[in-house]
Amino acid sequence: MQSHERGHLVYAAGGVLAVHTERGTSIVPANRAAWTPAGFTHHHRAHGDTDMRIVFLAPSLARLLPDHPAVFLASGLAREVLLALTGPRDHDGAAPAYSRSARSRLLRVLVDELREAPEQPLHLPEPRDDRLRAIARMLQENPANNTPLAELGTTIGASTRTLSRLFRNELGMTFYEWRTQLRVYHALVLLADGHDTTQTAYACGWSNPSGFIAAFTALIGTTPGRHRTGRTGFDLSAGGRAWGRAVPQG
Template sequence: MRILFLPRSYDRLMPDRPIVLLANDLARELLLTLTGPRSYDAPDPKDRGPLARLRRVLVDELHEAREQPLHIPEPVDDRLHAIARRLQDNPADNTPLADLGRSCGASSRTLSRLLRRELGMTFYQWRTQIRLYHALVLLADGHDITHVAHSCGWANPSGFIAAFTDLVGTTPGRYQQQ
């Protein structure tokens, strides 16, 4: 996942709510370039013009892109589906996979194989994505970072900040300020 923060001057060109867009190859490459090493917080002054032009082309490409539904990957298997509902209803649930498996009649090994086959990820990765989705919603609603961390299952804010930064590319505080 890559996140690019755009200047406020682009507000009128962008949707007024969070959405997922199906980006074409050009938009993908622009996003990779704009979130790559040349674009960190203090870009080289000679890169500012080119980076600004690339941002404008990306905005133009995204303006033409089709909107996709915003969702977490949903498993098909009934056992995984039951676990998904439980975790989405309570993202702070720290029940280990083995215990979740007992509640739906499957071993942790079976559930791990199903997760890999259906979603292409581990249980830990999947649960983290569910938690981060809820965290993004809570942060957008203006909740403080400590509340969000505990509401989404992290034992402390520093663990949440590290996971959020690793997956989103910025700290929760900076995300809220954007």
Template sequence: MPVRRQARPDAGATSLTWPSGGRHLWPSGGGSGAQAHARGHLVYAARGVLVLHTESGTSIVPANRVAWTPAGSTHRHRAHGETDMRIVFLSPSLARLLPGRPAVFRVSGLAREVLLALTGPRGGGHDDEDGAGAGVDGGDGGGAVPGYGRAASGRLLRVLVEELREADEQPLHLPHPRDDRLRAIEQILTRTPDDTTTLAGLGRQVGASARTLSRLLRDELGMTFYEWRTLVRVHHALVLLAEGHDATYTAHACGWANPSGFIAAFTDLVGTTPGRYRAGG
């Protein structure tokens, strides 16, 4: 897969980039075009919600999660709510300690502070000549973070990676199925998350039995239809909450008959209630 230079950010974004990482302030609805980098990188939403699309699936990155994208993976970002995106690039030696596929991790308090330190005011980062410095460097990636010496930068990055290695991967990565029938159902669920049609009913629309679809879901995604649809709905719920909608509206818009069922499912996947999530807790 060719590694392309980072696309210029959305015209509404404010960007500060340097070889080791950067910061993008996105307006709601802003985002990047398809891009790939020579080094793997972490993205963190200090505010707002990021949706990260890769060839293997879609990840939701709320403020208590960090997403990992390996080197060479084509991806694009989209912001929901006013979003403060932080990005940290890793050297190959550190990248090897993380999965060889896109992943989402819960952010510990220490990891969060390290991410903010590496990308915050002390960084004093600078725009490079074309505003795309974060994606251009194809070398080792071991340079110092602006504002920190090489040794201090290395220590901070190692602490960050060790914290992520200790963290559990989070079920906020929604894998894309390969089978055309499942892809058709994915489009239906994504377009209308409040659709309550059974798997058998959806199967009639795409020309497959519920049994066949269940087997495909198990083989391709490792989950049941209920688990898959719940994950799709929670993805949509995170976006609606970031855009300012309350839990009651979000519950009904995402297919739950009552808010209590939504709150339970949301809390199970995200680790906090919708109310606390909206409040930034």
């Protein structure tokens, strides 16, 4: 766990990242950028062979981005700026030695691009209520658990109406929306570890691959198969290894 005096962007040029804060987990598949404001305690976790890039922002630029953790789709221009600031794709050389004024201009372009990009629905909020936490633990341990909310409520001693209200008021979404996002997060991890679409669908609780493909595509913007084979040329069978570059804070 760590925190920084400056807000920072984490970019997944390849692989899948998760950024955990006290607010919840931001899921960062390839070509997304996760924003963590200054002062948020957090940690990163890589799934698959992950090419992680980090860019710190001065307060004058950070104030232009949300005051909460968020995930953005990186446009082609934003992606090239991130790669230019943090070094070449093949890691054979150091990041270009831009002058301070040139780096400032590139960072402003990057922030402008992200301000134009809609926030991605890839932030899974962390429940605070003990009853919701109990449900979250059950589903995190077994994403394929298809127990209806009413039965889960019976297990923890809360009514369906109470739990539905808590999900809306505390997490800003329905139980089924939250569970779908949780499952897609686990799906991204399984795909990064080399599982195919059918295996992943059943492991994450879908009764058939077509339902999984539809839900995954709605959240990620591409099918599981294209995401798995198209996001990177790395061998994704060796889970958990990450490498990356960071722009200095100065």
